[in-house]
Amino acid sequence: MSDFANYTHDLRKIFARRQQLPAEGTTIFRAVHTxxxxxxxxxxxxxxxxxxSLYAEQTAAQEQQLAEACAAAGGLASIYLKRRPVEAKHKANTEREYLSPPLPLWGAERPExxxxxxxxxxxxxxxxxxxxxxxTDARPARAWVRANTPARVLNTFAYTCGFGLSAALGGAQVVKNVDLSRKVLSWGQENYALNNLAAPDSDFLYGDVFxxxxxxQKRxxxxxxVVLxxxxxxxxxxKVWRADKDYGRLAALAAAVTAPHGQLLTLLNHAGVSPAHFERLVSGGLAEAGRTGRLLERLPLGTDYPAATHLKAWVWGLEN
Structure with missing residues (x-):
């Protein structure tokens, strides 16, 4: 259907199916999935x-029509737009305001x-x-971390530190968050502060994860x-990182800093990587590190992601 405005009626039916959402204590979720x-x-x-989030090019009028339909169906105060063409990753630095306009497409400004x-x-x-x-697709994985937090947790590619925050709230004694962006690590510290948790700079490690x-390991x-x-x-x-080829190397490095009988939480948002291939990548990485591991659990996506298979969130137990 090329005209997004034709979804106005369908949106109401989709929102009706989301009546169980937001779940108790949850006000951020996927209301309409692709x-x-x-x-x-x-x-x-x-x-x-x-x-x-738009995955197909539309006219300004069509974008506006869809935004108004979403606001009406969800009773929302504002709608922000994210344009996500296939080449979005390459345009992210050169066309930021086009891909992610700073002002809402509809309604009141809500910068935070x-x-x-x-x-x-x-x-x-x-x-x-x-x-x-x-x-939001990793919500069940964050809940698992909070419910199963051990004493020492390393959260890599931390972004705004959702997994690290979950571990800290779960009672971990030590949580280290690693990311290549100072901006998102600072954002993570703000999330800690919102939850009345101490956020010393020493727990937020800026730099390349590898x-x-x-x-x-040297230390x-x-x-x-370890969360990957x-x-x-x-x-x-x-350097170029491709998860479909390089995840095994990452798993090997992570295994080298995982305590005996510790666990890895491996996540991959890549629909093109099959579960079987992902399992081979991680298993190969563990073997490269001289560790033996067993897949303990495949965590689900939330019910707000119907028919989605893009995210793998697996828990591995190391047997040595």
Whole structure:
């Protein structure tokens, strides 16, 4: 269906199916998933604010029509727009304002929103870049971390530190968050502050994850749980990272800083990587590190992601 305005009636039916959402204590979730719109668009909600992601080019009038339809169906105060063409990753630095306009497409300005996930307050910035502060498809994985937190946790590719925050709230004695962006680590510290948790700079490690894993290994720092949540593709320092080829190397480095009988939580948001291939990548990485591991659990996506298979979130137990 090329005209998004034709979805006005369908949106009301989709929202009706979301009556169980937000779940108790949760005000940020996927209200409309791409599986319900033939891949054309998705809508995330944070409090009274919607974030509309478009995966097909439309006219300004069509974008406006869809935003108004989403606001009406969800009773929302504002709608922000994210344009996500296939080449969005390459345009992210050169066309930021086009891909992620700083002003709402419809309604009142909401540059910051405090939303809740399972009762945990989080700072969401709908007017930020394409990523607004939380990936809602990993909500069950964050809940697992909070419920199963060991003493020492390493959270890599931390972004705004949702997994680290979950571990800290779960009672971990030590949590280290690693990311290549000072901006998102600072954002993570704000999330800690929202939850009345101490956030010393020493727990927020700025820099390349691969370099930090090597550094931590040399120090002899070991963790009972290591969270791996890398991008599917990235360029940095002349190097190219492709999760479909390189995840095994990452798993090997992570295993080297995982305590005996510790656990790895491996996540991959890449629909093109089959579960069987992902299992081979991680198993191969563990073997490269001289560790034996067993897949303990495949965590689900939330019910707000019907028919979605893009995210793998698996818990591995190391047997040595």
């Amino acid at each position: 599986s319900e719109t033939a891949g054309l668009f998705a809508l995330d909600i944070a409090g009274d604010t919607g974030v509309l 929103v405090v939303a809740f996930e399972n009762g945990v307050p989080l700072l969401i910035r709908p007017a930020a870049d394409l990523s607004i502060g939380l990936f 370099e930090w894993l090597g550094r931590l 002899g720092d070991l963790f009972d749980l 949540d890398p991008p599917s593709f990235a360029r940095h320092g002349g």
